[in-house]
Amino acid sequence: MKNSSSKAVLERLGPVRAVSQNASGSKELVVLLRSDDTEIHAIAATRILASCGVSLLKAKRTIEAVIENGRADLVLPKVEAVDILKTMLIDTGIDPRITTPSPDVDVKALRELLCMSQEQFSVAYGMEIRTIQNYEAGTRKPDATAISYLTLIQSFPEQMREALADAVRKTA
Numbered sequence: 062m063k064n065s066s067s068k069a070v071l072e073r074l075g076p077v078r079a080v081s082q083n084a085s086g087s088k089e090l091v092v093l094l095r096s097d098d099t100e101i102h103a104i105a106a107t108r109i110l111a112s113c114g115v116s117l118l119k120a121k122r123t124i125e126a127v128i129e130n131g132r133a134d135l136v137l138p139k140v141e142a143v144d145i146l147k148t149m150l151i152d153t154g155i156d157p158r159i160t161t162p163s164p165d166v167d168v169k170a171l172r173e174l175l176c177m178s179q180e181q182f183s184v185a186y187g188m189e190i191r192t193i194q195n196y197e198a199g200t201r202k203p204d205a206t207a208i209s210y211l212t213l214i215q216s217f218p219e220q221m222r223e224a225l226a227d228a229v230r231k232t233a
Contacts, residue, residue, distance in 0.1 A: 082112055086139035089113075089146075092158040093123065095131040099154035103128065106153040113146065114138035127155060162212040166203060168196040171215050185222050186214055187229075 095101065103124050110120035114137060126133040140146050143159055150157040172182045172193070179197070183190040195201035203211060214221045 082114055082139065086113070086141040087143075088161070089137045089140045089143060090160045091135050091137055092160055093127045093133045093135065093150070094156040094158065095127050096154055096156050101128055101154040102152075106150060106155055109146070109149050109153065110135070110137065113140050124155075162205070162208045164202075164208055166208055166211040166215065168193060168203070168211065171211065172197075175218055185225075186210075187225050 101124070103121075106124045106127075107117065107120045110123060111117045115123070115135070119135075123133045123135050137146075147157050147159070172179065175182065177185065179190055179193050182188070183193055192201070192207075196203055196207075210221075
């Protein structure tokens with residue numbers, strides 16, 4: 062959509078009505094993708110995002126980015142129900158991907174699933190062995206970055222192992 066046509070559409074729609082925001086909910090990391098074969102209902106999508114705790118302007122600009130670039134990444138501060146949010150956004154022509162990693166990564170179960178000792182896991186994925194021991198003993202919980210990394214290892218163990226090895230080779 063060009064700026065002049067966007068402006069004309071918005072002028073026809075008249076003043077913006079208030080958007081009620083969710084009173085509570087979880088913070089979610091969301092990737093919004095444009096479906097190739099579906100028209101995006103920009104106003105409805107904007108209102109949905111605004112109801113999840115972002116400003117109306119930020120919601121509008123996010124939807125514009127999806128329309129123009131095919132993708133936008135966004136943190137939604139107050140999502141009451143992830144499944145309902147997904148359904149509502151799909152109905153507007155947007156393919157939402159919730160990328161918030163689960164804080165319940167069981168490091169010992171993951172390591173055992175991969176048939177690795179703590180030392181092997183440490184070497185393969187570039188983590189301190191003491192950190193792994195602390196996670197497994199429950200004396201320390203992974204932070205958001207570690208949870209994201211462990212989630213990737215859980216989903217793509219060989220690819221993550223190879224990616225780390227390649228990255229180390231390139232910097233050596």
